[in-house]
Amino acid sequence: MDPVMFGRFAFARDNGTLTLEGKRIALGGRSSGLLAALLDARGSVVSKSDLMERVWPGATVEEGNLTVQVAALRKALGQRADHSEWIVTVARIGYRLCIEDAVEPREVSSPLPPLVVLPFHNLSGEHAQDYFADGIVDDLIIALSRFKTFAVISRTSSFAYKGRAVDVREIGRELGVRYLLQGSIRRSGNRLRVTAQLVDATTAGHLWAQNYDGALEDVFDMQDRITESVVSIVEPMIKRAEIDRTRLKPPTSLDAYDLYLQAMALVLKTEPGATLRAIELIERSLALDPNFPPAIAIATMAYTSLYDRQMPGATEETRSKGLEYARIALAAAGNDANVRVTGGISVTMLGGEYESGLAAIRQAAAENPNSVQVLGYAGVGALWASKVEEAEGYLLRAVRLNPNDYVSHWTLTRLAHIRILQGRFEEALDWASRAYAVSPSNAITHSMLVAANAFLGRLEEAARWAEALRKVSPETNFANIRRGHQMMRDQRQVEVVIEGLRLAGMPDDETR
Missing domain, CATH: 3.40.50.10610 (ABC-type transport auxiliary lipoprotein component)
Known part of the structure; x- marks a missing residue:
């Protein structure tokens, strides 16, 4: 294992050796353990109790022992270039190591806020x-x-x-x-x-x-x-704040984490080129840090969205690449419900792997039942696997928790789809209208507006929405809709929508 670099120091985690420009600095075992714990915190505060548990695992020790080890480590490190201490005392709480310039070997750090x-x-x-x-x-x-x-x-x-x-x-x-x-x-x-x-x-x-x-x-x-x-609102608010923070940085200063944030902001947008731009950004992020699971999840979602909506650039190659990322995401998810549900929905939508996809989706929803993103993705994945009532439950809970979340246009559109399947066309129209208000350039939302109006006998209105669909997505036709939904377990769920489009006067051909 290569050492962690901070300042002019190098710390080898495997044997606890500290060197200064190649010269070894003598550290006792306790001081070495203390330094490792502070480095692992990446500049955040570590409480005294956490440090004592890390340095003296399973033992009961006096706080004075920790003070002695901190003093010894401070002496070994000396002062920083600005004459400040490397280890900062946070009154009544603990300590933090000033490692703003620390670099992990052969990877770019992607610190979470x-x-x-x-x-x-x-x-x-x-x-x-x-x-x-x-x-x-x-x-x-x-x-x-x-x-x-x-x-x-x-x-x-x-x-x-x-x-x-x-x-x-x-x-x-x-x-x-x-x-x-x-x-x-x-x-x-x-x-x-x-x-x-x-x-x-x-x-x-x-x-x-x-x-x-x-x-x-x-x-x-x-x-x-x-x-x-609170928890259903705080998470998307922090995401938005992080994205806004990153946008203020000059493009030349973007690291793996900032590239990930910019891709996350684009991945579900329906404006032309947004998804392809998201793919470009997330591939750059993964080139810098290939082992960051949230970035893997964004790559998975970007390729899935591209293929699902059959946007320009959607090919069998992109479907295969999205499926590959989905399997990597499932393997790397750990206890991250967002990564797990992304892998689950994508193996379902891109690979038709319904049982494994559902298992991942259900586990993710159990791990974090208050995440609007997890619930929204779980609902779409369950719908693809033809678990309509289960999908409805996930999606309705997502809307109830936070109707203004950034994934809500997808959630609202699929609720419209479910209502069409149930023959509840007035409600379908209501959900589709709400989705349109959130994202007026979403082709799938337009399809639901066309179908719902057509089934209600409002053929003039349906034709108006069909014309709007042609403007926002000229490539949309029955063949593309079928191709994007080819992995949907029950193809009747697709054909119902296509029948609504046909009633509205859309021609059944591939070119238009």
């Missing part, structure tokens, strides 16, 4: 409400930890700030975090009001805030409702 959930303030003046506030925070930390698009700081570190009035930018610096989730509770009679807000720790700017009201007798139901609502 860190988030801390701070203790909620009890504004009621009643200590009896503390348990409720702390319970909400505990639930949020657990639920948010299921998302793998950001890193959640441990409860030990976040609760060190309980009862302290500290500027969010200072907390950001101390913990090395980019985002903070904070809140408060207030009692008024038999009612509770809980406020939650997401803050950018670098600017102190508010990204999102919301109030939740409920009766005291429903306190546990309210706690569950708040957790479910």
